[in-house]
Amino acid sequence: MTPEATGSTEIGERTLERVHGMHEAFVDFVSRLCRVESPTDHPDTQSEVHEILEPAFRDLDYDVRIIRGQKSGDHLLAVPRARSRRSPFQLLMGHSDTVWPIGTLDRMPVCVEGGRLCGPGTIDMKGGLGMIIFALRALRDMDMVPTVAPVVFVNADEEMGSPDSKRHVVRLAKAANRALVLEPALGPSGLIKTARKGIGNFEVYLRGKASHAGLDPEAGASAILELSHVIQQVDLLNEPDKGTTLNVGIVKGGTRPNVVAAEATALVDVRVTSRDHGRRIEERMSAIETVNQDVAIEVSGEIRVPPLERTPRNVTLWEEARQRGGELGLALDQGLAGGGSDGNTTSLYTATLDGLGCVGDGAHADHEHIELAPTLDRCALLARLLMAPALSTT
Numbered sequence: 001m002t003p004e005a006t007g008s009t010e011i012g013e014r015t016l017e018r019v020h021g022m023h024e025a026f027v028d029f030v031s032r033l034c035r036v037e038s039p040t041d042h043p044d045t046q047s048e049v050h051e052i053l054e055p056a057f058r059d060l061d062y063d064v065r066i067i068r069g070q071k072s073g074d075h076l077l078a079v080p081r082a083r084s085r086r087s088p089f090q091l092l093m094g095h096s097d098t099v100w101p102i103g104t105l106d107r108m109p110v111c112v113e114g115g116r117l118c119g120p121g122t123i124d125m126k127g128g129l130g131m132i133i134f135a136l137r138a139l140r141d142m143d144m145v146p147t148v149a150p151v152v153f154v155n156a157d158e159e160m161g162s163p164d165s166k167r168h169v170v171r172l173a174k175a176a177n178r179a180l181v182l183e184p185a186l187g188p189s190g191l192i193k194t195a196r197k198g199i200g201n202f203e204v205y206l207r208g209k210a211s212h213a214g215l216d217p218e219a220g221a222s223a224i225l226e227l228s229h230v231i232q233q234v235d236l237l238n239e240p241d242k243g244t245t246l247n248v249g250i251v252k253g254g255t256r257p258n259v260v261a262a263e264a265t266a267l268v269d270v271r272v273t274s275r276d277h278g279r280r281i282e283e284r285m286s287a288i289e290t291v292n293q294d295v296a297i298e299v300s301g302e303i304r305v306p307p308l309e310r311t312p313r314n315v316t317l318w319e320e321a322r323q324r325g326g327e328l329g330l331a332l333d334q335g336l337a338g339g340g341s342d343g344n345t346t347s348l349y350t351a352t353l354d355g356l357g358c359v360g361d362g363a364h365a366d367h368e369h370i371e372l373a374p375t376l377d378r379c380a381l382l383a384r385l386l387m388a389p390a391l392s393t394t
Contacts (some may be wrong), residue, residue, distance in 0.1 A: 040099070045102075049129075050096070075155045098124065208292075252265045
């Protein structure tokens with residue numbers, strides 16, 4: 001082992017020791033966050049999360065700005081006071097909103113059970129917010145200052161696709177040297193999310209002709225019958241070997257059993273692994289035709305969330321993470337997630353690594369929890385990754 005590698009390993013061991021030494025404080029901090037119920041559709045609850053985060057950031061010598069949400073709760077931006085405006089920065093992404101309705105804590109209290117922190121919002125993703133605070137604390141306590149300033153953005157509407165905050169995410173990502181997304185790691189083994197599928201939504205509307213189903217059925221043109229043909233055409237667009245999937249999830253049509261249906265609608269969910277695949281699906285959905293020419297068809301929709309792809313700059317950042325993980329004795333692996341996050345957006349503008357958050361299971365489910373020991377390992381990984389030099393922009 002070279003002297004340089006030996007030095008990196010020693011720093012890694014010190015980082016692990018420091019982070020794991022804050023185990024109880026980490027559990028307490030994340031528990032406090034999770035005991036604040038903050039569903040996306042209750043905007044005012046987000047400020048209660050901020051009341052916990054703000055003093056933690058100020059203690060780390062950060063300036064905190066609350067960005068007022070226009071259609072959601074408020075968002076939080078934390079910037080190191082010592083940062084020069086002209087110096088590069090890395091963007092740490094998290095969200096304060098959850099999917100859990102008010103009152104969930106009555107039946108799912110936050111608790112520690114057998115090395116796990118359980119409860120609503122633990123893994124998705126208040127544990128990730130705690131990781132940001134404690135990675136920064138570890139660096140401060142070790143007198144280590146990143147050359148690429150860590151800037152933190154916590155939005156309040158991620159669980160609804162970030163409709164209000166996306167413009168802020170885009171603005172920050174365009175200026176950032178890289179983006180680190182603290183969404184939970186993938187699966188029980190804690191895969192880093194180096195790819196995410198893009199998401200599309202389409203509506204297929206069919207307009208036929210109503211008639212009495214018993215007296216004069218031939219005079220009608222059934223939109224429901226035609227929709228059955230269209231659904232089969234949609235199904236043929238599936239290419240699971242390429243990661244392209246389409247699901248007709250909702251079908252509506254007709255008015256009464258004895259009336260030939262004049263209208264029918266289908267809602268389609270689409271997942272793609274590349275922007276090229278997304279464009280192809282948009283073209284093919286628009287080209288669908290009816291068999292019965294007496295039934296008109298209208299297809300609307302698009303790929304609204306672009307995929308997070310393994311671009312060259314993203315691969316470079318992944319390799320940096322693997323190296324930093326090696327300093328900690330962690331063998332990292334990567335995976336593809338079927339759902340989207342703000343990482344899908346940041347990846348369009350800067351090197352992005354997602355799934356850097358907690359290891360555990362049960363996001364959006366009653367068994368939601370984080371595994372504390374591996375999560376603290378990942379907190380140490382985050383601290384080491386924050387110390388990485390600026391990535392080349394060429």
